[in-house]
Amino acid sequence: MRAAALLALLASLVAGSSAPVAAEPLADTRARVLVWHAYRAAEEQALLELIARFNASQSTYRAEALALPYDAYASKLTAAIPTGHGPDLFVFSQERMAVWARDELLAPLDEDAIESGREFPQAALAALRSGGHLYGLPLSMKCDALYYNRALIQTPPTTSDELEALAIRNTDRAAGRYGLAYEANDFFHHAAWLHGYGGQIFAEPTHRPQLDSSQAIAALAFVRHLALEDRALPEEPSGTLVAQLFNAGKAAMVINGPWFAGEVQGVSYGIAPLPIVSATGLPAAPLLTVEAALVSSRSPVQAGAKALARFLVSTEGAALRARVGRQVVATRSAYTFPDIGNDPLLTAFRAASEKAVPMDNSPAMLSVWEPEKRALVSVLSGANSPTAALAQAQRRMLAMTRISPPVQSPWPYAAIAAMISIAWLAWRRRLSLKRVTARVSTRRGELMRAILYCAPAASSILVLVLVPFAIGIGLSFFHRADGHYTFVGLANFIDILASRDYRVSEPMSFWFTLAVTLLWTVVNVAFHVSIGLGLALLLKNPLLRFKGVYRVLLVIPWAIPNYITALVWKGMFHRQFGAISALLSALHIQPVSWFTGFSTAFAANVMTNTWLGFPFMMVVALGALQSIPQDLYEAADVDGASAWAQFRHITLPLLKPALLPAIILGAVWTFNMFNIVYLVSGGEPGGSTDILVSEAYRWAFQRNEQFGFAAAYSTLIFLFLLGWSAISRRIAREQPLENA
Amino acid sequence: MTDVALRGVHKSFGENPIVRGIDLDVRAGEFTVLVGPSGCGKTTLLRLIAGLEQPDAGDILIGGKRVNDAPPRERGVGMVFQSYALYPHMTVRENLAFALNLRGTSRVEIEQRVREVAEMLELMPLLDRKPKQLSGGQRQRVAIGRAIVRRPDVFLLDEPLSNLDAALRVQMRGELARLHQRLKSTIVYVTHDQVEAMTLATRLAVFDQGKLQQHGAPLELYRRPANRFVAAFLGSPAMNFLRGRYSNGHLAGDGFNVPIGALSATFDGRDLLVGIRPQAMTLAGPDAAVLRGEIEAIERLGNEGFAYLKTPAGPLVARFDGGGAELAVGANAGVQLAPESLHLFDAVSEEALA
């Protein structure tokens, strides 16, 4: 597909151009090996130390490291490697290995495979294989184990029954103590129980995710029992909360990975493998992620990159990473050093990793997380039974991994697009040709200068707005699967509008989300206007003192970046530890689980966004109110108008010219208020509070990277807002500025 | 028919006393005009009556009832603001109908009363315009119409004609007088304009420095001003004043000695302030002149005129008959005065002497 290739190229140009450029080469004639990583602190220090040793040890290659922010790391790699701007060697887990291998971004390392079999655990190597090839050398292994507070637990549990008993014994909700604390609604941690109950994420031999197996239901029922019957788990646990509880001695046991050790302070703890599930006799095998050194297939110095990779996983390299970087290294021989072999943390996690199940590295895994997370949240909040929740998760997962629509020829579409643009151009020319030509011929010099003046702004608008816009629209006609774009015509739009894979009344349907979005917009704007206006009226009251102070205080919510506000409110809505629950308890009202029901989750979003949105309306209303002459109120007073009548007949009509544009604008902002929805409710429960933009985001970045489908969503949002602006322009025009 | 009364009313804005103990009775059906220099508190007084300001002390009575605590809408007053205060988002018709709508008057009646007022004020062709599409005078008429249409017991008008051109002002003055005759409502009317004050008022109240200086029929005030302020404030050109010691039929001051006729013996040897209206002081030939001075300005009105003189007794204005063609600025001239039209004031208190 030439068009698809062109689009992909454009997209990657845009993305790739933002990739960091490595430092200038020094006066060193050795071939440069560029290493990308997202390490911080001790791990980074270990890596840099090893690179320095590597550079000193030979004279052919000179390795250079570049640290990237973790958030954009994966997408930068995906974008940069094909264009040749990427690294030669990079550190990444197996998460995207199959995709990258399929797209031929990775160089196979098969010559190392035989030797590796002795040096590395099978599980680690299995994680790095795809299509019969080995694509990375394992650096470190990350999986869960059981941390326990030695002051509270003498012997760690070996079975799930023991774990449960210990958890119950160490729980005292009144004192805020919990027997067990972990991010139970995160599937990464939950997967251990799935394995312990004999389940698997992928059903064989089809190798498709199967989320609603009977084992999966049993595993979820077990955790549900711990959380809701035993009440031994904290509610809505986040990583920070878990660490806080453990450090305060209020969590006897924690399930977490090796990184958690760095967060523990002032607690004497031990680490044990996760227990054996009593019901099955199988170990609760955690998910294993393997961090590996991967070599770019586009690298001109593959031999050097491979040499460096081998050095990193060598006994010497692994020992240094274990000692300095505190990594649970995969290299077996490193553990022959007594200081490493006897290190309790490293050996404990090494033992755990031996039983762990490597996380599948195929793209199907990427569409497991969101449905699983939603299922876990809904079960642990008591909103849903495990069976129902997992059945829903399965359907959601299937819907997310859409079947590719049939490929279509782009030419009929291109022809229609061309005809429309020609017709439009002809129409425009008819309108303005004469005028323009007349002007051009008379004032050519001036025209040139005008063009020059406009050029910087125009070109940045072109690059920053028009090009991405055009790409976005173009993308919506493509389906992206397995890393390739195929032209599918209007199939994305048809699927969205026909709500093909889900009922209209289900959260993933466009119409449901549209209805929620409209409700969201109307409710928010209503609150913004009424609260903003109310406060403006209060602030205008001549009897009120310290107005300046209030005015500043009331504008503060506006001045704070909205994602910070969102996170703060998210914390306040926490069922157990949130400020709002504390307030409700103080008033002897039962605290609410905000995110288990649509209405409360929606209300939480609305509250947060109202907090953010009223200051704007208040400032607008305040300005407009101050321009209403006081004598109008006096005249109305004499005319017999009550305070309410004055508000209705004087204030409101005179505010309208100022408020109307603010309302129109506010509606658009709210319609697209991604941050609040994404960060506060996160779409809970079950995606029902998601709005159109957050859905579009999920389609693009959380559901198999279906950029085409997401672009179609965005295009629909755009069309909707275009319609809204046309309507609102008409409303605004019917409302001429009346205030003389 | 409702009367309005103020009893010992005080009002300060911050530290500034603006209204300082005013007692005023406005009889029912009376057209009372309040006059006074700018900033003396006339508007404030109207606002106190309307209820837009609260008095610091004293009582306000409307129809015999104390209304200090009643909000404006319960006082039954209609007000025309100095600034008009028309509702900018309403048409003239809506402005006029606003108060009636609020009271739930029937549609038919509103229609009829608006039409009636609009016809009276010649607003018919303007009914569907917004205030900003009107001229100043038209706005003023709408403001008046808005007050009238409610048929309030008491009208408060704050310089309603100040923005009109001279011709329209004369016409509107007539309209207002007729209106008063027709409606027979109580009117309190603030103006700067003496002619308005003299022609419209049933009774005139003169204010200065937050105090009522005098209150009575216009001619009464003109003829017998209670003090120097009232004397100087009413009449055009303003009254002349001579300050000196009286003895023996003469008033003697620094460099002058003017015969003013025989006064009561009690005034002998007393310091007086003597007021003479320019109309009672005429230019005179050398033999008749009692005081001489240099002509500084001449105001010719056609069949008479006024000469502004600098004399040893201070600046004086004197009337002359005819065109005054023989007079010239800078020339010397003498004046004579009619002793029977003198106004005597105490030199210190400046109050009128009986």
Ligand SMILES: Nc1ncnc2c1ncn2[C@@H]1O[C@H](COP(=O)(O)OP(=O)(O)OP(=O)(O)O)[C@@H](O)[C@H]1O
């Ligand atoms: N709200 C107020 N706050 C402070 N001072 C005020 C206020 N309203 C009026 N004043 C002051 O009170 C005094 C009287 O004002 P007022 O408007 O009553 O005068 P006025 O007699 O109507 O003058 P004019 O003939 O110029 O309209 C003025 O000195 C004015 O500055």
Ligand SMILES: [Mg+2]
């Ligand atoms: Mg005034």
